[in-house]
Amino acid sequence: MTLRVLGVDPGLTRCGIGVVDVERNRRATMVAVGVVGTSPEETIDRRLLVIAEAIDEWLELHKPDVMAVERVFSQLNVSTVMGVAQASGVVIAAAARRGIPVALHTPSExxxxxxxxxxxxxxxxxxxxTKILRLDAPPKPADAADALALAVTHAWRAGSGAAAATTGPGSNALTPAQRAWAEAEAKARRGR
Amino acid sequence: MTLRVLGVDPGLTRCGIGVVDVERNRRATMVAVGVVGTSPEETIDRRLLVIAEAIDEWLELHKPDVMAVERVFSQLNVSTVMGVAQASGVVIAAAARRGIPVALHTPSExxxxxxxxxxxxxxxxxxxxTKILRLDAPPKPADAADALALAVTHAWRAGSGAAAATTGPGSNALTPAQRAWAEAEAKARRGR
Known part of the structure; x- marks a missing residue:
């Protein structure tokens, strides 16, 4: 079975979006990558609307099993971090509206x-x-590469988490995304 | 004419929402007030979804001319401010989707x-x-009172801003909400 993850590196000026399919053997293949940009000269409501509509389109088109979003920290300056958090809120709510589980990962992870x-x-x-996804050239800009890296990270971490949990009483500790993976695995086993 | 403002004091644990109708003579009347609460034990996607759905319902029911949202600052601790910013992003995007202008005001304003x-x-x-809106008792909790205060603040500031702008070349400096007020005023004058 394959887990399709949509990764998002949130931001108002540049919001990186990447979709990957990851197989049980950890082999990852890029499905799509892009960046949604909005101008700092636009109003905040206009900027958030552009991001909300873009995410809706990506979710509609690619139907991911799970969304992975970069966890926002305050290493940035205050006004930047506010915009990043607002964008991440819009992105997370878009997935939640469709019943798609959301996982957050830190840049260190x-x-x-x-x-x-x-x-x-x-x-x-x-x-x-670039190497993991067997791409001919590095994804640009960096936000696009980060979104793909987030998606791959999520699949690899969720996979190992779910595998560990099926053998013990730790399944209550699963994130929704890990549960989604575990359920998809179970479904795939039943379908064999 | 009357300007209907929906004020929001954003937050994940308690999101205050208040609707007021404000007349040209600054007389303000409460239409509705409430608080949407989500538990810190819920996942972030679930919490944002509850807030998004609540705001959609309020916008649908009350059809405000403009939304006023508290501008988020970093006086809070980092994890709290992130949640507030994420909630505000969802709330602002909900208004933007419906073409409702959004204005931000600071707590000091x-x-x-x-x-x-x-x-x-x-x-x-x-x-x-409580006195301005001629209420029998103070709105509770504080987030609800803040949302009403935000709405009244916006109408009063937008009203004076629009009045000033119609007499000078400063109309380009109007916020979308101020333009909405100015346009509504012009429409009301034509309709007399």
Whole structure:
């Protein structure tokens, strides 16, 4: 079976979106990648509307099993982090409206999953996601690469989490996304 | 003519919502007030969905001319401010989807408009909004009172802004909400 993950690196000026299909053996294939941009000269309501409509289109077109969103931290300046949080709210609500589970991952988790080191730099993430997805050229801009890396990270982490949980009493500790993976796995087994 | 404003004091745990009708002579009347609450034990996607659906219902039922939302600042701790920003993003996008203009006001602006002092405390705001709206008892909780105060603040500020702008070249500086008020005023004058 394949898990389709839509990754989002939220932002008002550039919101990276990437869709990957990840197989049980961890092989990941890019389905689509893009960036939604809005101008700082636009009003906040207009900017959030553009992002909301774009996410709706991506969810409608690609029908992901789960959405992975970068967890927002305050390492940025205050006005930037507000916009990122507002955009992430809109994106998460769009998935929730469709009953698509949402998982949040920190930048460190993404770096660790993709490069093996939580302290890796952005270039290393871009380089390795290009290799993981067998792409001819690095996805640009960096927000697009980050969205793909988030999606792959989620599938790899959810897969191992679900595998661990099926053998013990820890299934209550699963995130909705991990439950989705575990249920999809169970369904695939029944269908064999 | 009357301007109907839906005010929102955004938050994940308690999101205050208030609707007021404000006449040209600044007389304000409460139409509805309420609070949408979500539990911190719920997942973020579930919490944002509950808020999104509630706002949709309020917009559908009350059909405001404009939405006024409290501008989020970082005076709170980081995790709280993130949730507030995410909720505000969802609320603003809901209005934008319906073509309803959105205006942001700071807590100081609300205090100044309602009490005459930007440094007033919350109790003073609640007390005065109760008097302004001729209510028998103070709206509870504080988030509900804040939402009503935001709505009144917006109408009063937009009204004076529009009045000033019609006499000078400053109309380009109007917010969308102020333009909505100015246009509604012009329409009302033509209709007489």
């Amino acid at each position: 993404v770096k660790a999953a993709v490069t093996g080191s939580g302290g890796a730099n952005k270039d290393a993430v871009t380089k390795l996601i | 609300v205090k100044a408009a309602v009490t005459g002092s930007g440094g007033a405390n919350k109790d003073a705001v609640t007390k005065l909004i």
